[in-house]
Amino acid sequence: MPFFSVIIPTFNRSNTVIRAVQSVLDGVFVDIEVIVVDDCSTDDTLELLGHINDQRFRVIKLSDKSNANVARNRGAKCAKSEFLCFLDSDDSFEPTHLKNLFDRINNNPSVDIFLESFQVINGKKKNLVDYPVGIASSEKISMALANHIIPITCSTISVRRNAFYRSGGFDQNLLRQQDRDFLLSLCMAYDYFYLSNDHSVLKYQCSDSISRNSLNYFGPLFYLLKKHKNTFAKVRIEIRLYLLARGLLQSLKNLNFRDLFFALKALRESKGFSSNIFKVLISYSKGKRLRKVLSRSFVGS
Numbered sequence: 001m002p003f004f005s006v007i008i009p010t011f012n013r014s015n016t017v018i019r020a021v022q023s024v025l026d027g028v029f030v031d032i033e034v035i036v037v038d039d040c041s042t043d044d045t046l047e048l049l050g051h052i053n054d055q056r057f058r059v060i061k062l063s064d065k066s067n068a069n070v071a072r073n074r075g076a077k078c079a080k081s082e083f084l085c086f087l088d089s090d091d092s093f094e095p096t097h098l099k100n101l102f103d104r105i106n107n108n109p110s111v112d113i114f115l116e117s118f119q120v121i122n123g124k125k126k127n128l129v130d131y132p133v134g135i136a137s138s139e140k141i142s143m144a145l146a147n148h149i150i151p152i153t154c155s156t157i158s159v160r161r162n163a164f165y166r167s168g169g170f171d172q173n174l175l176r177q178q179d180r181d182f183l184l185s186l187c188m189a190y191d192y193f194y195l196s197n198d199h200s201v202l203k204y205q206c207s208d209s210i211s212r213n214s215l216n217y218f219g220p221l222f223y224l225l226k227k228h229k230n231t232f233a234k235v236r237i238e239i240r241l242y243l244l245a246r247g248l249l250q251s252l253k254n255l256n257f258r259d260l261f262f263a264l265k266a267l268r269e270s271k272g273f274s275s276n277i278f279k280v281l282i283s284y285s286k287g288k289r290l291r292k293v294l295s296r297s298f299v300g301s
Contacts, residue, residue, distance in 0.1 A: 002056070003031040004098055004158075006077035009071030010089035012113055014048050016204070023092035023202075025054050029099040033080060037087075040064065049179055068176050069170035069252035072154070076169060082161055089157040090206050096202035101158060104196060111135065111194045112163040116156040118201035128166040130299050131195040140298075142187035145226070146235045147182050148243060149295040154179045156201045161189075163190060176220040184228050218245040239294075243289020245280050 006024045010017045017036065024034050036049060038061045044111065049059050060078060062071060068088075076084055083105065104114060110285075120127045120175065129151045144150045159167075167185040170178055188195075221243060225232050232240070249256070 001175065002033045002081045003102065004029070004033070004085050005075075005081040006032060006085045006087055006091050006093075006098075007033045007072055007075030007079065008034065008036045008087045009039060009068040010036055010045060010148050011068070011071075011088040012041045012043045012045060014043045015280075016040070017045055017089040018207070020050055020087055020089050021049070021052060021057065023094070024056060024087065024098070025052075027093060027095045028055075029096075029102055035060060035075045035078060037062065037075045038208055039066055039068065039071050044260050045107075045174065046236050063266065067172065067175055069174060071131045073169045073172065076161070080159070083158060084164055085158045086154045088153065088155050088203075091153070092204075094200040094202065097198070100196075100198050100200060101176050101291045104194060106192050108135070110127075111192065112160040112190055114158040114172075114192065115141075115183075115193050115194045116158070116201050117195070117197040118121050118156050118198050118203050119145040120151070120155060120203050120205060122205040127198055130197055132299060133195060137192050138187040138190055138202070141193050142184055142231050143234065145184055146292075147229045147239050147291065147294050149291050149298055151231050152179050152183065153201070153203050154182075155203060157297070158184065159186065159273050166190075173251060174220055174223065175216060177224050178296050181224055181227065184224075184231060190300050217250060221247065236290065238283060238287045238290050240287075241280050241283035245284035245287065247286065248281060256269050 008017065008020055010020075021034055021036060024032060025073075034054075036057075036059045038046060038059060040062055046059065046061070060074060062074065072086060083096070085101075100230065101114060101116070107110070114129065117131045118123060118129050120129060122174045130148065131281075145152070166189045169182075172180050175179055225240075
C-alpha cells in the first residue's frame with residue numbers, strides 16, 4: 001500500500017497535466033500512487049497520459065462530463081493509501097515536497113490535516129504565500145478562510161482518508177470556492193491543522209483558471225455564505241460587503257451583465273447585507289484595508 005495517493009483532476013489540460021504528473025513521479029519520495037481523473041477531455045490529454053509508463057500511475061475517466069470536485073471525490077474513492085494529496089493539473093510539486101510532508105506527518109502523528117505554504121508562478125514572477133508554521137486551531141483557520149485573508153489552493157491540501165470522508169469530501173455542487181468550502185468543512189470536523197512554510201507546491205497562474213474567471217462569482221459566494229452561515233456570521237460586515245463589492249466591480253469591468261443582474265437580485269433578497277448598491281461599493285476600500293490588517297496578524301502569529 002502506498003503512503004500517499006496524489007489525486008489530479010483534469011479537463012483539456014494536455015499542455016500542463018504531464019508536468020503535474022511527472023513532478024510527482026520524479027520526486028525523491030517514491031512510496032506513492034498518482035491518480036489522474038479525466039473529466040471527459042476532448043483534446044489529446046488521454047493520448048499523452050497513455051505514454052506514461054509507471055506502475056505507480058493510473059488514469060480514471062469519468063463516463064459523463066462533470067466537474068473537478070466530482071473528479072477529486074472519484075479519485076479519493078479509488079485511492080489505496082491512508083493519506084490523500086490533491087494536485088491541480090496546472091500546478092506541480094517540487095521534488096522534495098512529499099518527502100518533507102512525510103517527515104511532518106511522522107513528527108505529528110495525531111494531526112490529520114496538513115496545509116502547505118506555496119509559490120505562485122506568473123510568467124517569470126514568483127510570489128511566496130506564507131503561513132505561520134506549526135499547529136493551528138480550526139477556529140483560527142476557519143476565520144482566516146471566512147475573512148478571505150489567506151490565499152489557498154487545492155494543491156496544498158493533504159488529509160488522512162478518514163478526515164476526507166468525515167468532512168464529506170468536496171462539494172460537487174461548487175464550481176468555484178471548492179478549496180475554501182472543503183477546508184471550512186474540515187474545520188467543522190477537526191480541532192486543528194498543521195501549517196508549513198515549505199513552499200514546495202508551485203501554483204501556476206493560467207488565463208483559463210476558474211479562479212481567474214469573473215463569471216459565476218456570486219453563485220458560489222452566496223452558496224458558501226449559506227452553507228457556512230455560523231462561521232460567516234462572525235465575519236465583520238466590512239469584509240462581507242468587500243466581497244460583494246469586489247464581485248460587482250469585476251462584473252462591471254468585464255461587462256458581465258448576467259452576473260451583475262444576479263448579484264443585484266441576490267442583494268435585494270439577502271439578509272445580513274445592505275441592499276444599497278452605493279453603500280456596498282464604497283465599502284470596498286475599507287474592507288480591503290481591514291483584510292490586509294487581519295492577514296498580517298494571521299501570518300505573524
